[in-house]
Amino acid sequence: MRKQMGLFPDPPDRPGAYHRDAIDTEVAAAHSIDVNRLERVVLDALIAHPAGLTAQEISVVTGVYLYSAAPRLPALRDKGLVVDSGLRKMGVRGRYCAIWQAAEHKRD
Numbered sequence: 001m002r003k004q005m006g007l008f009p010d011p012p013d014r015p016g017a018y019h020r021d022a023i024d025t026e027v028a029a030a031h032s033i034d035v036n037r038l039e040r041v042v043l044d045a046l047i048a049h050p051a052g053l054t055a056q057e058i059s060v061v062t063g064v065y066l067y068s069a070a071p072r073l074p075a076l077r078d079k080g081l082v083v084d085s086g087l088r089k090m091g092v093r094g095r096y097c098a099i100w101q102a103a104e105h106k107r108d
Contacts, residue, residue: 038069038072039072042062045061046082049061050101056097
């Protein structure tokens with residue numbers, strides 16, 4: 001019997017991102033990140049909040065560090081799983097932030 005592939009392969013199929021000129025500690029940290037698990041956590045948060053969330057709100061709701069959660073959004077968008085709703089709201093630093101939604105909840 002063949003195992004069915006999910007949206008998030010296990011084990012992770014790629015490490016977290018790191019700079020071209022990264023030192024060994026940055027590379028090691030990137031390889032320690034379970035990108036697929038983070039993507040699943042971010043997507044689950046957006047599914048649970050149909051009106052959408054900013055990256056900051058995703059971080060608060062999930063407990064995932066902002067700079068670990070935010071990079072998952074473009075990756076999930078590229079997979080067709082999340083969308084930028086086109087709506088904006090003021091973030092904690094006084095700048096407008098995109099409100100992201102699970103693609104299944106996209107408001108037209």
